[in-house]
Amino acid sequence: MCLGIPGKVIEIFDENGLKMGKIDYSGSINKACLEYVPEIEIGQYTVVHAGFGISILDEEEAKKSLKIWEEFADSAAQEGVDILGNPLDEDQ
Amino acid sequence: MKYLDEFRDPVLAKKIVAEINATVTRPWVIMEICGGQTHSIIRNGIDQVLAKEIELVHGPGCPVCVTPLEIIDKAIEIASRPDVIFTSFGDMLRVPGSKKDLFMVKSEGGDVRTVYSPLEAVEIARNNPDKEVVFFAVGFETTAPGNSMAIYTAAKERLTNFSELVSHVLVPPAMEALLSSPDNRVQGYLAAGHVCTVMGLEEYIPIAQKYHVPIVATGFEPIDILEGILLVVKQLEEGRCDVENQYLRSVKLKGNIPAQNIIQKVYKVTNRKWRGIGEIPRSGLSIREEYIDFDAEKKFSVGDINTMESDLCISGEILQGLKKPHECPAFGKECTPTHPLGATMVSAEGACAAYYKYQRLR
Ligand code: SF4
Numbered sequence: 001m002c003l004g005i006p007g008k009v010i011e012i013f014d015e016n017g018l019k020m021g022k023i024d025y026s027g028s029i030n031k032a033c034l035e036y037v038p039e040i041e042i043g044q045y046t047v048v049h050a051g052f053g054i055s056i057l058d059e060e061e062a063k064k065s066l067k068i069w070e071e072f073a074d075s076a077a078q079e080g081v082d083i084l085g086n087p088l089d090e091d092q
Numbered sequence: 093m094k095y096l097d098e099f100r101d102p103v104l105a106k107k108i109v110a111e112i113n114a115t116v117t118r119p120w121v122i123m124e125i126c127g128g129q130t131h132s133i134i135r136n137g138i139d140q141v142l143a144k145e146i147e148l149v150h151g152p153g154c155p156v157c158v159t160p161l162e163i164i165d166k167a168i169e170i171a172s173r174p175d176v177i178f179t180s181f182g183d184m185l186r187v188p189g190s191k192k193d194l195f196m197v198k199s200e201g202g203d204v205r206t207v208y209s210p211l212e213a214v215e216i217a218r219n220n221p222d223k224e225v226v227f228f229a230v231g232f233e234t235t236a237p238g239n240s241m242a243i244y245t246a247a248k249e250r251l252t253n254f255s256e257l258v259s260h261v262l263v264p265p266a267m268e269a270l271l272s273s274p275d276n277r278v279q280g281y282l283a284a285g286h287v288c289t290v291m292g293l294e295e296y297i298p299i300a301q302k303y304h305v306p307i308v309a310t311g312f313e314p315i316d317i318l319e320g321i322l323l324v325v326k327q328l329e330e331g332r333c334d335v336e337n338q339y340l341r342s343v344k345l346k347g348n349i350p351a352q353n354i355i356q357k358v359y360k361v362t363n364r365k366w367r368g369i370g371e372i373p374r375s376g377l378s379i380r381e382e383y384i385d386f387d388a389e390k391k392f393s394v395g396d397i398n399t400m401e402s403d404l405c406i407s408g409e410i411l412q413g414l415k416k417p418h419e420c421p422a423f424g425k426e427c428t429p430t431h432p433l434g435a436t437m438v439s440a441e442g443a444c445a446a447y448y449k450y451q452r453l454r
Contacts (some may be wrong), residue, residue: 004234004286004312006126014247018211033211036237036351047289047342050181050231051209052238054351055289055342 004047006057007032009040023048108318112325114269120328121147121277122321125263126284127441128312129156134235134236134446136314138321146325149277149413152266153284155231155418156183156439158366161399163259164189167228169202169394170257171197176392177220179213180228182236184207188437190375190400193453210235217246217254226388232263233287236377237351240358243379243386247257255388258378261364263287264295265375278413281326282310282317285339292347296335304333311339339369358383364418367435368408368451383451405434410443 009024012034014020021035023046034040037053046053124130128151133139139148152158161196168189171346184204184410185194198204205222207213210227217225229239239256246254263284270276283296288309296307307325310320320338327334337343355377364376379387406423409415416421427433429445436442446452 002363004289016249018245020243030208033209033241035236035241036354039351047286049234049286050238051211052351054234054286054348055344056236058341061364 004048004049004054006045008045009034009042011044012040021046021053023053025085104315105318108315109141112146112318112322115322115325115329116143116145117329118277119145119147119150120325121326121413122280122282123149123151123278124282124317124320125153125267125288126282126309126312127157127439127443127446129153129282129284129317130278130287130443131441131446132312132314132317132453134450135451140168141329142321146321148321150410150416151270151281151413152369152411153232153263153365154436154439154441154443155261156187157300157407157435157437157442158261158368159184159187159230159259160365160367161401162365162397163188163230163257164193165191165397165399166394167195167257167355167390168192168194169397170226170392171202171389172200173224173392174339175224177203177205177223177225178226178228179205179207180192180218181230184228184230184326186432188432203225211245213253214242214246214251215416217251220251221253222252224391225254225377225420226392227254227256228262229258232284233290233355234263234284236260236355236359237290237348240355243358243383244354246386247383248346255386255391256379257388259358259364260377261366262361262375262377264299265370265372266366268297268299268303268370269362269369269375271299271305273412275412276416279304280328281307281450282307282320282324283307285309285311285316285343285410288337288339288343288347290348290351292339292352293335293343293345300335306333306336308336309339309343312341323450366411368411402433407434407436407442409435417444418453420444423431424453 005023005025009021010024011022013034021034032048033052045057047055153215173237209320213227300307306324308323309322323336361374362376362378363373365371406420437444
């Protein structure tokens with residue numbers, strides 16, 4: 001639960017009155033709530049904790065750090081789950 | 093230097109290690125607070141490439157590990173009720189309670205569901221008006237923004253069938269409790285970067301000054317951790333005790349204000365017991381009066397709970413930086429990730445699990 005994962009915002013929408021986004025984490029796409037990063041725009045990177053964006057990352061820095069998350073995704077794949085811990089065979 | 097070659101930027105890593113080792117002249121004990129950092133340190137062998145004067149001890153920064161046994165037992169009791177859908181982050185399911193874990197409740201037919209975000213639990217409550225939906229709200233300051241938002245949203249929508257079993261803990265009071273203990277060995281802290289992202293840095297300043305310890309907000313990648321250690325070692329050698337920020341790309345001095353606002357609206361600071369450590373004053377969050385209808389502990393009167401800890405487990409001492417996992421007689425024998433006796437073996441962020449996974453036997 002404590003893994004804060006950096007991801008790129010690829011879509012922003014409203015859901016039940018909350019600002020939400022689709023986030024791309026090195027290939028796995030999932031939803032996150034963006035209420036705490038109200039000024040974030042599509043294309044920017046955010047650190048997501050348990051489904052909530054908690055900061056807007058500096059883009060250069062975020063890109064540098066993505067490689068390590070790809071490694072995480074690879075090692076997670078060996079255990080049969082994606083970077084978020086979801087089983088890989090369950091298409092989302 | 094075998095480990096360093098596996099880093100994202102081995103040249104930079106080697107440079108920082110060389111600088112740390114050239115700076116250090118005396119023995120220092122540095123604690124990383126966060127279990128995510130512990131995992132990264134052991135995985136990458138950071139502790140093994142540093143000069144022998146630097147000892148890294150592992151802190152209590154894993155919410156799965158420090159959630160008290162009573163709360164786990166309460167969760168198990170609530171989750172076993174037929175009218176309840178019990179929702180939780182996945183890593184709480186295998187934490188052993190006195191007699192069983194949530195996973196066993198599920199296999200016995202209880203409706204226990206893992207969610208990735210607390211908002212999913214709210215969604216389940218929306219879709220199941222005839223059921224009580226309980227979310228197990230655990231974590232540090234990093235999950236508090238989401239967990240408080242879940243109650244805030246449920247209250248706005250009057251979803252009276254939603255509630256939270258809250259066991260939130262706060263990092264700075266625990267850091268202070270460790271420093272004020274007579275057994276304390278910690279001389280410098282790597283503070284948890286994501287906790288600081290939410291809460292900012294200001295609350296660390298009085299702690300650094302009062303106990304004369306450098307505190308450096310640090311990220312999670314190997315290079316971040318090495319930079320954090322370098323900043324702490326420099327301060328120690330120079331006799332400084334400042335609060336510094338290694339994790340500039342995410343941490344701002346004031347933290348995330350909108351997140352702090354919702355946390356404060358829904359939760360209040362309270363005394364909290366930490367598994368293995370005991371009660372620490374003002375070290376947790378509980379639900380405010382205004383939102384008391386969403387408090388699962390009030391909603392479900394859970395009878396007297398008699399807890400039973402394994403008497404072999406020394407995780408309390410490990411969480412305080414007094415012992416290392418391989419010093420536990422049960423480590424790798426009676427206690428393994430498939431048969432954990434203590435919470436520090438359950439969570440991937442627990443020190444025992446990291447030592448086991450990366451075969452750190454000395
Ligand atoms: S190895 Fe197991 S029994 Fe020993 S301290 Fe760690 S969790 Fe407890």
